[in-house]
Amino acid sequence: MSNVTEVDLPPNLSCLKNIDTLLRCPICFDFVNIAMMTRCSHNFCSLCIRKFLSYKLQCPVCNLAMTEQDLRNNRILDDLVQSFQIARQKLCQANFDSPPISPKT
Amino acid sequence: MSNVTEVDLPPNLSCLKNIDTLLRCPICFDFVNIAMMTRCSHNFCSLCIRKFLSYKLQCPVCNLAMTEQDLRNNRILDDLVQSFQIARQKLCQANFDSPPISPKT
Ligand SMILES: [Zn+2]
Ligand SMILES: [Zn+2]
Ligand SMILES: [Zn+2]
Ligand SMILES: [Zn+2]
Numbered sequence: 015m016s017n018v019t020e021v022d023l024p025p026n027l028s029c030l031k032n033i034d035t036l037l038r039c040p041i042c043f044d045f046v047n048i049a050m051m052t053r054c055s056h057n058f059c060s061l062c063i064r065k066f067l068s069y070k071l072q073c074p075v076c077n078l079a080m081t082e083q084d085l086r087n088n089r090i091l092d093d094l095v096q097s098f099q100i101a102r103q104k105l106c107q108a109n110f111d112s113p114p115i116s117p118k119t
Numbered sequence: 120m121s122n123v124t125e126v127d128l129p130p131n132l133s134c135l136k137n138i139d140t141l142l143r144c145p146i147c148f149d150f151v152n153i154a155m156m157t158r159c160s161h162n163f164c165s166l167c168i169r170k171f172l173s174y175k176l177q178c179p180v181c182n183l184a185m186t187e188q189d190l191r192n193n194r195i196l197d198d199l200v201q202s203f204q205i206a207r208q209k210l211c212q213a214n215f216d217s218p219p220i221s222p223k224t
Pocket of ligand 2: 052076078
């Protein structure tokens with residue numbers, strides 16, 4: 015949460031946008047931090063969903079009734095966030111090192 | 120399962136290798152198909168894990184005892200596989216269209 019170094023994707027890396035969006039928490043919009051999955055297959059930061067459930071016992075995305083006991087760690091999402099951030103940084107850097115010769119418009 | 124168009128990543132896209140690996144099923148090594156997550160947070164194709172559990176009631180990765188009832192759909196993985204395959208194809212194509220001028224060795 016709130017530790018994201020936000021980098022806009024250059025146009026030729028816009029194909030990474032969907033992956034970026036999928037890896038973000040629907041509550042805080044940062045990359046998901048200690049991902050927890052609900053029974054309804056929705057994912058949130060551990061802290062974000064626990065705060066939400068202290069007010070309302072339902073999924074913030076689809077409104078299905080739930081409790082904290084229904085949450086399950088989704089560790090592969092944490093690993094994917096880490097790998098994605100590294101890959102994005104390297105691709106942006108490579109992009110900066112060798113700007114396109116013939117941009118397609 | 121078994122419908123993967125295997126593409127080797129060019130050297131300047133090797134930073135995507137970790138993401139590629141994370142999105143594959145530890146049983147069939149293809150991109151995960153209808154991802155199911157265990158209580159121990161391991162992910163498999165629906166068909167692969169159900170076949171495995173018909174022989175042995177434990178997680179194929181960490182050996183934790185489990186049954187089919189412990190499985191939960193991990194839909195975001197299916198979405199990530201789809202987005203990743205599209206992104207990888209576009210990046211490989213862009214790479215082919217404009218080969219690097221000064222490769223770093
Ligand atoms: Zn969050
Ligand atoms: Zn939900
Ligand atoms: Zn499989
Ligand atoms: Zn396991």
